[in-house]
Amino acid sequence: MDVTGEEPAAMGVTTGSLARKLGVSPTTLRSWDRRYGLGPATRVQGRHRRWTPDDVAMVQEMCRLTAAGVPPAEAARAAKLQHTPAHATAGPVPGAPARPPTGPGRPPAAVEEPPAGTRSHSGSGLPLGDVRRECRGLARAAVRMDSAAVQEQVALAVAAYGLTHAWETVLTPTLRAVGRKWESTDDRYVEVEHLLSWHVSAALRRAYVEASLHRPALDVPPVLLACLPGEQHTLPLEALAAVLTERHLPVLMLGAAVPAEALLAAVQRTGPGAVVLWSQSRTTADAALAHHIADTRWGVAGARTHSRVLLSGPGWGLRHAPPLLRPRGLGEAVSMAVTAAEARASAGGTEAAGQSGRS
Incomplete structure (x- = not known):
């Protein structure tokens, strides 16, 4: 038996x-x-x-x-x-897409975009709404815990659309749908979210490594990326790190739940052109800390400078007063970070942050 x-x-x-x-x-x-x-x-x-x-x-x-x-x-x-x-011994069927390689260095694949407004009937049980067909395929693969297919779908989306567009139109909608599903079903889909998040993270870090190896960074102040104390959601910052590295900007990624003292020390030691602070929920958004970082100055007497601070993530709400910047998505965050770093460089802001007179 x-x-x-x-x-x-x-x-x-x-x-x-x-x-x-x-x-x-x-x-x-x-x-x-x-x-x-x-x-x-x-x-x-x-x-x-x-x-x-x-x-x-x-x-x-x-x-x-x-x-x-x-x-x-x-x-x-x-x-x-x-x-x-x-x-059984026949070759690939004409017209059927062959399974592409899943490792690094795969060739880009042309992905046809469906008509605008096409509603998703994913068969995954996830509330996808009006999304690209790649979201439907990625959701199906994640729900059936097909690791190879998830890896394949994520890699295809990045290769076809580029990091920014893939993140905003394929990866983020699917991640949000999975998150909403497990929140409404007593954590039934936690394993699906973990599997999907791991593969998305792997793809983003692979893109970051490849870009850093083949694209020398510009001689501009770095962009420092950090999650607020208590904040564990790093995927959006990983996407930003990969895209900025593709744009030749040096990146300092501090990751999840950075203590306030460590964050301030890193800013003073490295003199970044921009600091991006991620908050997923209002419980981790700390406006006082953000303003403190924006007001922190360093450098020799008479030529002190400071970093532009970008508040990223839904935890910050919609509006914040200057000098804090509030990007609304990955593309806008990239544009603001690039502008801030280039402005610092053109103003001679590449001085060593460790010089005397630092505040």
Whole structure:
């Protein structure tokens, strides 16, 4: 007797088991069977249907192709051709996107943008709304805990759109949908958010490393990035670090939950052209600390200078008085940080911050 409760492999798996494995509903599998003939090859009268390994491979290919944006009918034809015994040794099906490599250095892929206002019916159970089709594919892969597919979808989005556009139109909407889902379902989707966040972080850090290796930084003051004390959400700052490095700006990434004293010490020691402070919620937004950093000056007597401070993240609210800057997204944060660093450089603000007279 199998104490695990799983069906012996030779008997195949039930529709319910396969649905859980793929992250789709049993109704979806039955619909694919009824509409496109993507069902078990062998059926036993009077028993639940059993899906053999070949059947499972065929449906997995269907999931992969639809996640890549292939229309369901076309994806079903390609999946059946690739996983029918008569075609077992055939090459890739014409018109079906081949699985691209998942490692670094993959070639960019052209990704077609759907018509504006196309509503998402992701089949993932996530509240996606009106989004790009890449969001639907990424959500499906994350919900079914398909690590390879998540990595593939994130890499494709970055390669096709670039970091800023991919972050704003693909990665952020999907991350927000996952976050809303687990908040409303008693943490049922925490593992999905963690998986997705890890792969997004890996892609952003890979982009940062590649840019820093191949793009020498300009001789301008660095941009310092830090989360406020108690703030653990670093992904937006990782995206900003990668994009700024692509723009040849030096970056000092301090990461999550930086204590106030350490943040002030870093500003005084390094003399950044801009300081970006991330706050995800109002509980971590500290306007007094932000103003203190903006007022901190250093340098020789008669030529003291200071950093521009950018308040990023929803925790800050909508409005803040000068001299604090309030970017509304990644693109605006990049533009403000670049302008601040270049302004400091042109004003001769590259003096060593450790000189006497520092306040």
